[in-house]
Amino acid sequence: MVCFALSVYGIHRYSLVYLYFKYRRNCARKKACFLRKPRVTIQLPMYNEEYVARRVIEAACQIDYPRDLLEIQVLDDSTDESVEIVRATCREMQALGHPVVLLHRDNREGYKAGALEEGLKVATGEFIVIFDADFVPHPNILDHLIDHFADDKVGMVQARWEHINRDQSLLTKTQAILLDGHFVIEHAARNRSGRFMSFNGTAGAWRKSCIEDAGGWHHDTLTEDLDLSYRAQMKGWKFVYLPQVTSPAELPPEMNAFKSQQHRWAKGGAQTCRKLLPVILKSRLPWRIKLEAFFHLTSCVSYFLILMLTLLLFPALASKMTLFADNLVMRLVIDGSLVLLATFSASTFYVASQREIFRTWGDSLKYLPFLMGLGVGISINNARAAFEGFFGGQSEFVRTPKFGLAERDGRQWRQKAGRNRLDVKRLQAWCELFMSCYMAVCVAYTIYNKMWIGLFFMCLFAVGYFYVTILTFHGQYLASRSVAPVPIDSPPSSNLGAPHRELQPSVVDRV
Numbered sequence: 001m002v003c004f005a006l007s008v009y010g011i012h013r014y015s016l017v018y019l020y021f022k023y024r025r026n027c028a029r030k031k032a033c034f035l036r037k038p039r040v041t042i043q044l045p046m047y048n049e050e051y052v053a054r055r056v057i058e059a060a061c062q063i064d065y066p067r068d069l070l071e072i073q074v075l076d077d078s079t080d081e082s083v084e085i086v087r088a089t090c091r092e093m094q095a096l097g098h099p100v101v102l103l104h105r106d107n108r109e110g111y112k113a114g115a116l117e118e119g120l121k122v123a124t125g126e127f128i129v130i131f132d133a134d135f136v137p138h139p140n141i142l143d144h145l146i147d148h149f150a151d152d153k154v155g156m157v158q159a160r161w162e163h164i165n166r167d168q169s170l171l172t173k174t175q176a177i178l179l180d181g182h183f184v185i186e187h188a189a190r191n192r193s194g195r196f197m198s199f200n201g202t203a204g205a206w207r208k209s210c211i212e213d214a215g216g217w218h219h220d221t222l223t224e225d226l227d228l229s230y231r232a233q234m235k236g237w238k239f240v241y242l243p244q245v246t247s248p249a250e251l252p253p254e255m256n257a258f259k260s261q262q263h264r265w266a267k268g269g270a271q272t273c274r275k276l277l278p279v280i281l282k283s284r285l286p287w288r289i290k291l292e293a294f295f296h297l298t299s300c301v302s303y304f305l306i307l308m309l310t311l312l313l314f315p316a317l318a319s320k321m322t323l324f325a326d327n328l329v330m331r332l333v334i335d336g337s338l339v340l341l342a343t344f345s346a347s348t349f350y351v352a353s354q355r356e357i358f359r360t361w362g363d364s365l366k367y368l369p370f371l372m373g374l375g376v377g378i379s380i381n382n383a384r385a386a387f388e389g390f391f392g393g394q395s396e397f398v399r400t401p402k403f404g405l406a407e408r409d410g411r412q413w414r415q416k417a418g419r420n421r422l423d424v425k426r427l428q429a430w431c432e433l434f435m436s437c438y439m440a441v442c443v444a445y446t447i448y449n450k451m452w453i454g455l456f457f458m459c460l461f462a463v464g465y466f467y468v469t470i471l472t473f474h475g476q477y478l479a480s481r482s483v484a485p486v487p488i489d490s491p492p493s494s495n496l497g498a499p500h501r502e503l504q505p506s507v508v509d510r511v
Contacts, residue, residue: 002312006305012295013349016189020352023192028240032150037069040142040205041125045075045115047108049133050082052250054089056133061098064139071124072100075115077108110219111397112201117217125208132202134250134400136164144245145205155210155237156229158187159203159245165253171471172251174371175258177350177364179251184243184353191241195292196233201225203247210237221275222389222397223268230276230293234283252400255471256479259381261400266300266382270389273297300386306379310435310461313442321449373464380432381468429472436465 042060046053053076060072072093076086083104090102103119110117120128127149131137145157160183166176183200190197199206201224211217214232221227233239252258280293347368354364439462446458 002305002308006302006309009295009299009302009305016185017348017352019189019193019195020185023189026192028148028191028242030147030150033147034150037066038126038146038149039069039071039124040065040127040129040146041071041073041119041123041208042129042131043073043075043116043119043123044131044133045077045112045119046082046086046133047077047112048080048082049078050080050085052133053078053082053086056131056135057086057089057093057100059136060131061093061096061100062139063137063142065142067097067099070099072098073119073123074100074102075119076102076104077111077115078104108397110217113217113219113224116224117219120208120211120217123208127205128208128211129205130202131247132249135202136248137203138247141245141247142205144242148240148242149205149207151238153236153238154240155207155214155232156199157205157240157242158197158199159247160184160187160241160243161200161203162246162248164248164250166251168251168253170367170370171255171258171374172253173367174374175251177354177367177371178374180357181350181353184356185349187241188243190292190296191239193288195289196230196296197239197241198229198296199225199239203249207237210235213237221268221271222264223272226269226272227275230272230280234280234285254475255468256475257400259378259468259472262378262382263385264397264400266303266385267389267392269297269300270386273300274390300382300389303379303382303386306376307383310376310379310439313458313461314438314445317442317445317449317451317454320451369460369463370467373460373467375464376461377432377464377466377468380428380435384428426476429469429476432465432469432472436462436469439465 042063044056044060046056049056057072057074063070074086074090076083078086086104087102090100093100103115103122105115105118108114116130127146129142129145141159145159148154148157161179163172163176163179165172167173187197189195210232211228214228214235214237216228217224218227229239252261277294277297280297281290283290285293350368350371351364358364439458443455443458443462446455
């Protein structure tokens with residue numbers, strides 16, 4: 001039953017690949033252009049982002065758009081030394097003539113959604129562009145996004161994420177492939193086939209009236225972007241996805257940071273599912289939209305299934321050796337189904353995404369076992385998150401630590417990584433260690449009984465759990481050794497803040 005349920009989600013991935021290639025040529029095109037550029041507000045939500053705050057503010061000021069039609073809102077909820085970093089950077093940018101407005105809150109009510117909502121109340125732009133603190137938007141990004149809003153039915157335009165530190169480590173390379181599958185295949189397949197897609201919380205633009213019509217930003221889930229996306233599209237607003245338009249961002253370079261991010265996404269997805277899926281299924285939307293929304297919003301259930309499958313592996317192996325000891329055909333069927341379940345669905349999905357981005361797929365093949373192993377290894381983390389989302393109450397929005405890796409060497413990052421005391425349950429880490437040992441027993445049992453076909457499957461699970469466990473304990477060890485703050489050098493100077501045209505007078509700093 002568990003294998004059957006997992007295979008259903010595997011088939012859904014195949015269907016996304018099919019939809020992608022079926023509607024491959026159905027790319028979004030500008031239907032018209034604005035004769036006069038509309039007013040735009042860029043929102044930069046941040047919280048305790050001491051390593052990347054300056055970088056994103058400077059990058060936003062470098063965006064090529066008429067200064068008299070641009071407003072840059074720095075939405076800062078910080079409580080540490082980054083408050084002064086943000087304040088000083090904003091004043092520098094204002095002195096250079098950039099239209100920067102600093103809005104600092106003394107509380108984190110509503111977390112990121114609350115900050116965006118507060119900024120929206122005073123935003124002067126007709127369109128809202130959002131960048132998280134770890135993003136470095138290209139100067140010409142508004143030129144690519146804004147004219148799609150000439151169609152008054154368009155409520156949101158999403159760009160694709162690029163990865164600043166893709167090649168930093170095995171973990172970041174694997175994360176990059178995971179996200180590429182989401183952005184290249186999932187988003188394009190849904191959007192081009194007329195199904196609902198989601199805003200990714202950053203690197204996208206909204207029509208202000210669309211946000212208001214959909215009910216504004218809600219903070220009753222940890223994925224306010226997913227929540228608003230579905231509410232807006234249920235109101236009839238059209239979304240546009242532009243995979244050819246990219247915005248670079250930083251991937252979490254440390255396992256505990258990655259697990260924190262995954263936990264928030266999984267829990268928020270479950271909360272949004274609980275909140276909106278019954279409404280969607282009861283609506284008069286076409287069945288194809290309802291079906292895709294069901295798989296999209298319930299995708300976190302797959303982590304429960306992976307965890308259950310892991311726990312059932314040894315009983316299944318033992319049963320195979322007793323019940324089907326003399327039935328070679330049944331043993332081959334069981335082993336073959338496990339291999340297909342473990343490899344083909346994910347392989348097809350992610351290889352297709354790498355082929356579309358890099359025009360080659362050979363180099364990505366060597367990372368696929370680690371990618372699938374990582375997905376298995378974080379199943380405890382994400383299953384716990386999904387359980388909390390479905391059955392728990394509200395919780396704190398835990399930000400993903402960012403380290404400004406593009407501007408610092410590896411030694412400096414390792415020092416700073418130890419300072420971030422990540423909210424990781426030690427009990428969960430020990431459970432992951434137990435699962436690692438359990439899978440090692442399964443591997444040994446498989447070798448002892450010469451079940452060679454299923455050996456790859458067992459090794460995949462064992463490597464995934466061991467990899468996540470080792471990096472988790474290593475990150476906790478680094479955090480435990482850091483007892484005092486490490487002095488932070490000012491980031492290298494750049495020309496991002498230099499004016500590139502005659503600018504308007506500075507905007508008043510509202511703190």
